[in-house]
Each structure stands twice: as C-alpha cells, then as structure tokens.
Amino acid sequence: xxxxxxxxxxxxxxxxxxxxxxxxxxxxxxxxxxxxxxxxxxxxxxxxxxxxxxxxxxxxxxxxxxxxxxxxxxxxxxxxxxxxxxxxxxxxxxxxxxxxxxxxxxxxxxxxxxxxxxxxxxxxxxxxxxxxxxxxxxxxxxxxxxxxxxxxxxxxxxxxxxxxxxxxxxxxxx
Numbered sequence: 001x002x003x004x005x006x007x008x009x010x011x012x013x014x015x016x017x018x019x020x021x022x023x024x025x026x027x028x029x030x031x032x033x034x035x036x037x038x039x040x041x042x043x044x045x046x047x048x049x050x051x052x053x054x055x056x057x058x059x060x061x062x063x064x065x066x067x068x069x070x071x072x073x074x075x076x077x078x079x080x081x082x083x084x085x086x087x088x089x090x091x092x093x094x095x096x097x098x099x100x101x102x103x104x105x106x107x108x109x110x111x112x113x114x115x116x117x118x119x120x121x122x123x124x125x126x127x128x129x130x131x132x133x134x135x136x137x138x139x140x141x142x143x144x145x146x147x148x149x150x151x152x153x154x155x156x157x158x159x160x161x162x163x164x165x166x167x168x169x170x171x172x173x174x
Contacts, residue, residue, distance in 0.1 A: 001128065009128055013080070021132070022074035022082045029056055029070070038063050043102075050098040057089040058099060060109040067110070071117030075129055082118055083134040084110040090135070110134075 001009075013019060036053040041062025044052050052058055060067055071082045088094070089106040099106075111131065118129035 001122075006128065006130065010130055013128075019080040019130070020078055022071070022079045025056060025070065025083070025085050025087070025134075028073070029059070029066070032066050032070075034059070034063070034066070038066070044099075048098060050096070052097045052099065055088070055094070055097045055099065057086055057094065057106045057110070058097065058102065060085065060089075060106050060113060061102060064109065064113055067113050068117055071114055072120070075117055075121040079129070081130040081132050082114050083132050084114045085134060086110040087134045 010019075036051070039052045039055055039058055039062060040046070040048070041058075043062050044058070067085055070085070074082055084107070086107050089103055089110060091100040091103050094100050094103050094106075111133070114131040118131050121127070121129045
C-alpha cells in the first residue's frame with residue numbers, strides 16, 4: 001500500500017477505534033539477553049574508545065534480526081502501530097557511545113525494519129499495520145544540553161520535542 005493510502009487509512013481507523021501501539025522496547029531488548037559483542041557486531045571495532053553495550057539504536061545496524069523479531073512479536077500480539085526503536089538515535093544521545101557518525105544509518109534502518117515487519121504482518125492477515133517514528137526528548141537544564149543519561153532533579157527543566165540539528169527528522173521510508 002502506498003504511503004498516501006496508508007495515511008488515509010490511519011485517519012479513518014482513528015475515527016473508528018483506539019489503535020494499539022507496540023510496548024516497551026527496553027524490556028524486550030533485556031529479554032533478548034544480548035552480550036557486548038551483539039552491540040558491537042562487525043561494525044564497531046574492539047578498540048572503539050567507548051563501550052556501546054546497552055545502546056538500543058546500534059542494534060539496528062549490528063543485530064537487525066533481534067529488532068525485526070521484536071517488531072514481529074508486537075504485531076503478532078495485536079499492535080496496529082510499531083515504532084522504529086530510534087528513541088536515542090540522535091547525535092546528542094549517540095555521543096555517549098561515540099557513535100554520532102551512525103545516527104542517520106540508525107534512523108533509516110530502524111524505519112526500514114519497522115516497515116518490513118508491518119508489511120509482513122499485513123500480508124499474513126490482510127490487516128494494515130502502521131509505523132511510527134520514535135524520538136527522545138531533548139532537555140536543557142539551565143541552558144546546558146543533557147545527554148540521554150537522564151535529567152537531574154533540578155527545578156529549571158525545559159524540554160523540546162524536536163531532534164537536534166543534523167539528525168534526520170523527515171525520513172520518508174513509506
């Protein structure tokens with residue numbers, strides 16, 4: 001189904017019923033019992049200066065099979081919408097792992113994997129599935145940009161929902 005027809009169908013369905021979104025990616029990834037080498041794969045060399053273990057977004061590039069399987073599980077359980085698992089695929093968040101150069105690839109691959117799983121599910125049962133992008137909230141505390149490690153308990157927290165400049169925001173994967 002073409003993107004324009006999918007958007008029209010999404011609007012129609014939202015007028016009729018509540019649509020189900022996939023669930024917690026973190027717990028699903030924890031359940032996969034991944035090892036440090038799963039996060040590095042062949043892409044991240046052993047001498048990479050920062051540990052990438054625990055980076056959910058790099059898995060789109062190093063273990064796409066795991067990501068695709070989680071999409072398939074959520075869709076099989078009844079999700080109408082699956083997200084791209086790109087919550088921390090921003091240059092700010094990936095700086096924690098030294099992987100800023102891979103941000104665009106993470107976002108593109110995340111969207112492709114989600115679309116693949118959604119299309120497979122629709123082919124199986126004829127029920128259309130949708131893909132939603134997933135992005136983190138950028139936080140400024142007293143004018144300082146914070147990483148994805150969390151927001152300290154400070155009274156002056158201002159959040160922004162747009163990704164940082166340089167990250168792909170308008171991917172049109174279909």
